[in-house]
Amino acid sequence: MSLNYQYLYTCFHVFGSLPTHKVFKSETSNKSKLVFADNSFIYGLVSDWTVNNTDFYSGKPTWEQESELFLKKELTILSVYRSSHPYFKTEMTV
Numbered sequence: 001m002s003l004n005y006q007y008l009y010t011c012f013h014v015f016g017s018l019p020t021h022k023v024f025k026s027e028t029s030n031k032s033k034l035v036f037a038d039n040s041f042i043y044g045l046v047s048d049w050t051v052n053n054t055d056f057y058s059g060k061p062t063w064e065q066e067s068e069l070f071l072k073k074e075l076t077i078l079s080v081y082r083s084s085h086p087y088f089k090t091e092m093t094v
Contacts, residue, residue: 005033008046010059019078022061025051037063037074040090 005024011034013020021034025046032046060066066074082088 003028003031007061008032008051013074013077019081020074022059022063035063036090037071037078039063040092042090 004027006027008023008025010020010022011018018034019036021036023046024033024035026032030045030048032044033041034044035041063071063074
């Protein structure tokens with residue numbers, strides 16, 4: 001069964017947090033998908049408060065729509081994060 005996800009917002013990287021990622025929520029469950037700058041992803045949960053609060057900057061729904069400079073910076077941050085956190089594993093769509 002294929003799940004459909006709806007874009008919610010972009011969560012920006014701050015010191016000590018995950019790299020910047022785009023948050024998508026399943027249309028049928030509370031499952032969410034966090035998509036990083038290289039389009040790899042992990043699954044997680046988004047709180048009801050976050051889902052119901054629309055005051056977040058939504059940004060662009062895909063990484064391809066972001067500026068080249070911003071994307072390059074985020075790819076570097078993601079690479080550094082992976083080097084520093086060897087147990088951080090993401091999935092890629094084939």
